[in-house]
Amino acid sequence: MKNLFYYTVFPGFLFTVTLGFLSSWLDRKVTARVQWRVGPPLLQPVYDVIKLLGKEIIIPQGAPKFLFLMLPLVGLASAILVSTMNWLSMLDAGSGFVGDWIVVIYLLAVPAIMLILGSFASANPLASVGGSREIKLLLGYELPFVMACLVPVIKAHSIKLGEIIAFQASSGILLSSVSGVAAFIIALLCIQAKLGLVPFDMAEAETEIMAGAYIEFSGAVLAVFKLTKFIMLVASPLFLVVLFMGSEIKSIVGFLFVLLKYILVVVLLVLIRNTNPRVKIDQAVRFFWGPITALAVTAIILAMIGL
């Protein structure tokens, strides 16, 4: 019962969706300010989702109905779970279980896999192109992402998020070490690709493959995909906050401090998004498997020798 409350209300669904709406607005507002525009009002993401919920759902001819409608929900559920686990491990360092680090990394990949399956289930050639790009991107960034996330594990000698946070509370945040900084930069770029933000948004390139993987989704199904995106914008930067600058939340001030760090990471992502053009899929994979993986190996070696 308590777990259900955690999942649906406080650090889970309701809280995360609210935070997701706010951070999506922040994303669009910062983008607008960078381009010297005014930007949308605060409630804009809420209006978007409510409007989509009220629209017609079209299921394309030849698409498997069950898969087409169910996949976004699976993605949404796992994104919420990631966010809940991150918040809970910060609220109470002992609340996790050994190996929740692995579970979070698995769950973070689920929305991308659901998007891939959804795009292939929508029986559209452009969606297939988007889906195949998403697969290549996933193969590209997962390796350096897991390696970068290994650095805190090596430092803290634990694969439990709560213990990683406790380690940082006792001997300084990981971002104050050389290997921590290197791993943070790698993980930030991988998160950029995971969220499908601009240099790595080739799976949904509006101008060339017309929203790619999302092309056939309409109405409430698209609303669920949008919600998943908002929640991923909460869950994945929050995972970086936990791993690299984690601190326990013991009071309101501690909570605001975590929120500040989270906003900092989101603004960094948005600035990277606004100052880079879209790269091609082969460039992205070469980038992730070349210099980024080499840097990740270096970061792991540095962490092993204690830097």
Place this chain on the structure above:
Amino acid sequence: MNLKLKALTKSLWVFHAACSPCNNCDIEILDVLTPRYDVERFGIQLVGSVRHADVLLVSGVPNYKTAKRLKLLYEQAAKPCFVVSIGTCAIGGNFFRHSYNFVKPVDEIVPVAAYIPGCPPKPEAIIMGVVKLINSLKG
């Protein structure tokens, strides 16, 4: 005003269907999104797929090739979807109306909710058209 209608008028996603225009209207449409006019303030944004669209913005002369595709696009859109015909070409054919490949004005192919005349219309006129559309939705 009910919530659904309010959300709809506050977040109109536009799919731009170019039925062989001369690109002047398209340039003016892009102007509306630039910092000077910035219609994203009102939640208006361009989308890539017609399935996501609330507004089908049609520019250009519907000819034998584009007219049936325009009809197909309207059928593919998730309803409610409103058609806005922009530019004198889309409204009445302009000086292409006696051309051999002109079919009919847009409003005889698909139901049109708002007209934005001009050759090309100024960005101010486009925003005026958006206001007219929103007012007609509110009734």
